[in-house]
Amino acid sequence: MTYRVFQIGQGTPVVATATLQLLPTGVSGSRGALRRLVHPDAATFPPVVYYRNPDRLYNFDGEELRHPITAAVRTLTATRTVRFEEETGDVVVVEEWTADGGLSVPLFLFQQLYEYLVNPPDNDPLAPSYILWEPRDQTTDVWRVELLQLQVGGGSPGRFSMRRWQAGGGPNDPRVPGALVLTPTDVMDVSPTALLDQPVFLTMRLVSVVEA
Amino acid sequence: MAVDESAIHFLATVASAADREQLDPNASLGGFRSLSRVYYQGALTAGMSSVHEFVDSLAKDDRPASPASSSPLVNSGAYAAAGRLVHWWRFGRDAGAIGVDWATYSGPRRDWFLRNLSSADLSALQPGLFDQARRSITLGGANNCFQQSTAVAWGIANAWTVALWVRPTTVAAGQGGLFHLTPDTTVGGTTAVNQIRLFRDGSGLEVRITDATTGTNAKVRQFSSFFTVNVWTLVVATWNGTTLSVYRDGSLVVPSASPSDAAVTMTDAGRGGIIGGREPNLLGPSQDLAAQVHSAFVWDRALDAAEVASFAGFGDGVGLPEWDFTGQWAVFVTGANRLAARRVDFYDRATGTFRFAAGFPSAAALGDRFRVSLPQFLWNDGPTPEECAAGLVDYRCVFARNDSGEQLTGSPRFYLVALDPGSVAFDLAAAGTAFTTGAFNTIANDETAPNLDSGFGTALQRFRRPRAWASSDSPAGSLTNLGNGSGLPVFLRRAVPALARGYVGGTWLLFLEAPTAAISGAGPWVGVAPISFTPAGFTPDLRCEPDRVPRTFGGSRVVARLRDAASGIAVEGVDVTIELVSGPGALEGGTFLGATDALGETSVVYRGPNSEASAGATVVLEARVGGDS
Numbered sequence: 127m128t129y130r131v132f133q134i135g136q137g138t139p140v141v142a143t144a145t146l147q148l149l150p151t152g153v154s155g156s157r158g159a160l161r162r163l164v165h166p167d168a169a170t171f172p173p174v175v176y177y178r179n180p181d182r183l184y185n186f187d188g189e190e191l192r193h194p195i196t197a198a199v200r201t202l203t204a205t206r207t208v209r210f211e212e213e214t215g216d217v218v219v220v221e222e223w224t225a226d227g228g229l230s231v232p233l234f235l236f237q238q239l240y241e242y243l244v245n246p247p248d249n250d251p252l253a254p255s256y257i258l259w260e261p262r263d264q265t266t267d268v269w270r271v272e273l274l275q276l277q278v279g280g281g282s283p284g285r286f287s288m289r290r291w292q293a294g295g296g297p298n299d300p301r302v303p304g305a306l307v308l309t310p311t312d313v314m315d316v317s318p319t320a321l322l323d324q325p326v327f328l329t330m331r332l333v334s335v336v337e338a
Numbered sequence: 339m340a341v342d343e344s345a346i347h348f349l350a351t352v353a354s355a356a357d358r359e360q361l362d363p364n365a366s367l368g369g370f371r372s373l374s375r376v377y378y379q380g381a382l383t384a385g386m387s388s389v390h391e392f393v394d395s396l397a398k399d400d401r402p403a404s405p406a407s408s409s410p411l412v413n414s415g416a417y418a419a420a421g422r423l424v425h426w427w428r429f430g431r432d433a434g435a436i437g438v439d440w441a442t443y444s445g446p447r448r449d450w451f452l453r454n455l456s457s458a459d460l461s462a463l464q465p466g467l468f469d470q471a472r473r474s475i476t477l478g479g480a481n482n483c484f485q486q487s488t489a490v491a492w493g494i495a496n497a498w499t500v501a502l503w504v505r506p507t508t509v510a511a512g513q514g515g516l517f518h519l520t521p522d523t524t525v526g527g528t529t530a531v532n533q534i535r536l537f538r539d540g541s542g543l544e545v546r547i548t549d550a551t552t553g554t555n556a557k558v559r560q561f562s563s564f565f566t567v568n569v570w571t572l573v574v575a576t577w578n579g580t581t582l583s584v585y586r587d588g589s590l591v592v593p594s595a596s597p598s599d600a601a602v603t604m605t606d607a608g609r610g611g612i613i614g615g616r617e618p619n620l621l622g623p624s625q626d627l628a629a630q631v632h633s634a635f636v637w638d639r640a641l642d643a644a645e646v647a648s649f650a651g652f653g654d655g656v657g658l659p660e661w662d663f664t665g666q667w668a669v670f671v672t673g674a675n676r677l678a679a680r681r682v683d684f685y686d687r688a689t690g691t692f693r694f695a696a697g698f699p700s701a702a703a704l705g706d707r708f709r710v711s712l713p714q715f716l717w718n719d720g721p722t723p724e725e726c727a728a729g730l731v732d733y734r735c736v737f738a739r740n741d742s743g744e745q746l747t748g749s750p751r752f753y754l755v756a757l758d759p760g761s762v763a764f765d766l767a768a769a770g771t772a773f774t775t776g777a778f779n780t781i782a783n784d785e786t787a788p789n790l791d792s793g794f795g796t797a798l799q800r801f802r803r804p805r806a807w808a809s810s811d812s813p814a815g816s817l818t819n820l821g822n823g824s825g826l827p828v829f830l831r832r833a834v835p836a837l838a839r840g841y842v843g844g845t846w847l848l849f850l851e852a853p854t855a856a857i858s859g860a861g862p863w864v865g866v867a868p869i870s871f872t873p874a875g876f877t878p879d880l881r882c883e884p885d886r887v888p889r890t891f892g893g894s895r896v897v898a899r900l901r902d903a904a905s906g907i908a909v910e911g912v913d914v915t916i917e918l919v920s921g922p923g924a925l926e927g928g929t930f931l932g933a934t935d936a937l938g939e940t941s942v943v944y945r946g947p948n949s950e951a952s953a954g955a956t957v958v959l960e961a962r963v964g965g966d967s
Contacts, residue, residue, distance in 0.1 A: 141962045142961045143960050144960075146882065147954055147957070148890050148946050148952050148957060149889045150889070151890050154891075168893075172892070172943045173893045
């Protein structure tokens with residue numbers, strides 16, 4: 127066998143370094159703590175910590191607010207009340223980020239929510255997995271939820287009324303432009319990434335609370 | 339002929355009989371057409387740089403499209419342009435049949451036969467007359483010559499050039515005919531036997547031109563000590579209507595005597611040509627030629643000195659390739675210019691692939707001949723910045739040969755082993771498939787890239803994640819059989835977009851393992867060739883998105899892109915390694931996705947710790963391309 131060995135050259139790496147600082151999200155169960163969503167596929171979808179909490183919350187306040195289904199039915203002789211009790215799993219929660227100040231949420235928050243909406247967990251009937259919703263500003267409980275709807279602007283459900291407000295006329299790129307990772311000492315100016323000017327609604331069905 | 343060890347030859351070694359045939363200059367009636375072309379500077383005519391190329395062109399362009407007979411040895415046809423090679427003979431072998439290849443000018447089929455042998459059918463020529471090793475005809479017997487029997491106009495009345503490669507086996511006293519061109523008319527009351535006559539006289543050469551009017555030998559030039567026994571010599575005689583010039587090995591020779599120097603009138607009509615034979619005529623009492631003749635040529639014009647030198651190959655570079663029965667063929671490289679650093683390239687016209695490149699040693703005496711062993715792996719020198727800019731960068735051309743230059747004919751198996759992961763997306767392509775036309779497809783004297791015009795296999799291997807390979811490992815699509823069944827080179831290509839400069843990568847070893855049956859008589863062999871890359875001109879772009887700042891209890895997608903430093907445009911097809919250098923140890927769930935998406939990104943999910951106590955902690959991320967891991 128014949129062979130020949132050559133000197134192997136060594137490449138020089140090109141390196142970029144980013145230094146970040148972790149921002150706080152508040153203590154769960156305390157006022158002002160940021161809510162978050164956690165996808166079961168943690169490797170692909172990082173947890174979403176809300177950039178800011180929703181302004182309004184439907185059918186939830188520390189715990190689910192069930193409303194019975196009632197009806198007053200007149201019969202021949204009297205008026206009867208029909209009542210059906212809701213279960214936890216019947217409760218549909220809506221989070222609303224209003225645009226009272228003209229702007230609602232940063233675009234990247236919408237993108238995070240949208241990514242969760244369109245990537246539901248694989249649901250094995252024998253071992254279902256759910257997105258976890260943590261309303262950390264109201265409770266320490268963690269809820270299994272199913273996202274039903276994401277909406278931007280009023281009107282028809284499931285509609286996205288998009289308009290971006292950006293600073294500096296930067297490239298119309300839905301992703302965050304630029305190359306910097308900010309530190310908390312920088313001014314948190316989200317306008318380069320665009321802001322939405324319509325209310326955003328996130329609708330989800332409660333499945334169950336995760337036992338502590 | 340045994341290789342003259344006192345001389346130095348440039349050798350190309352073939353591995354098998356099949357290769358030998360392919361490289362044999364006389365393997366077929368195409369002659370050197372199937373041979374790696376000897377390529378050197380100097381032009382015989384425009385676009386021609388060697389006798390081989392010339393003949394190749396002749397064979398390709400001027401040769402009659404179809405032989406006039408079923409015999410592959412017979413051919414005839416007309417040539418369109420004057421000033422060209424009008425006759426040529428190459429004594430070779432065609433598919434096992436021994437014969438001669440020739441072409442004639444403006445006429446129907448002309449039968450050539452070996453006088454005094456058994457048959458006018460050239461396919462019946464006795465094999466013993468042909469020296470298989472030297473690819474020549476031996477003319478030494480009684481009246482032994484090669485003759486055209488029928489008159490034909492040669493078109494050489496006013497000017498001509500005759501050339502022969504001759505190797506006398508004796509230089510004893512006596513005369514042996516080399517080349518005769520015979521008119522069939524009677525002039526001056528005398529049947530003019532020879533109009534052009536070259537013959538060996540002992541070790542000397544005599545050239546005569548017979549005047550068509552008087553029938554006398556008007557021009558006679560004698561050259562003493564012209565031949566050396568058992569040495570190939572190129573004899574060239576030119577006539578421009580005024581001057582008779584004679585060259586030996588491409589150099590003008592001053593006659594030692596000029597017994598006659600009268601004016602000459604020639605006619606064009608002729609009985610035909612005779613190679614070999616006796617002097618003064620075929621039936622004369624003098625000696626036979628007693629030499630081997632490799633080939634003979636006739637032009638209808640007088641070549642000038644530069645053309646003769648170039649034809650000989652002794653002007654600037656290499657000479658006539660010579661077959662050696664040990665399985666090699668040699669090219670003699672002589673001439674003053676070969677003392678300079680020079681590359682000799684052999685370009686296989688049939689496959690358009692190999693290049694045998696060698697530089698000549700600087701310390702050599704005039705007349706020395708060179709032997710250079712072929713490298714095992716022939717790598718190009720890498721791309722130039724302009725090549726990078728063109729979008730085709732960093733390829734290596736691997737020729738699978740052993741130390742003796744034996745070409746691998748089987749299907750080699752290439753293995754890639756990453757010494758460091760680097761982050762290079764590799765294109766392992768069969769030669770020629772992924773290259774564009776342009777500079778790389780042009781052969782020049784100092785061109786390092788092989789010609790890629792020929793078709794190759796279409797296997798294309800692409801590896802995104804460099805990793806170590808085991809000998810039994812193969813990526814999807816396999817590393818094997820990359821169109822290398824006939825020893826074609828394999829290219830490793832690292833493609834970088836056009837706007838990027840430089841190239842990035844890691845450090846690799848390339849192993850080549852040949853199947854045992856690849857080379858007859860040779861066992862498996864392994865070669866290692868380097869691949870090294872240095873990233874330059876790139877800037878990794880690292881950021882977290884979409885949330886620009888990671889938080890406790892949260893996560894971020896850290897995205898790295900490799901951007902061209904000048905244009906800022908992202909480079910695709912490059913993997914970037916992202917690592918956590920320091921920070922809270924809770925890189926929980928952090929995963930290196932390792933995918934390069936359409937935007938040329940690499941991303942990893944970084945999940946911050948689920949502890950508010952970590953708020954304010956510093957996280958350092960690093961994106962790295964290439965180099966040491």
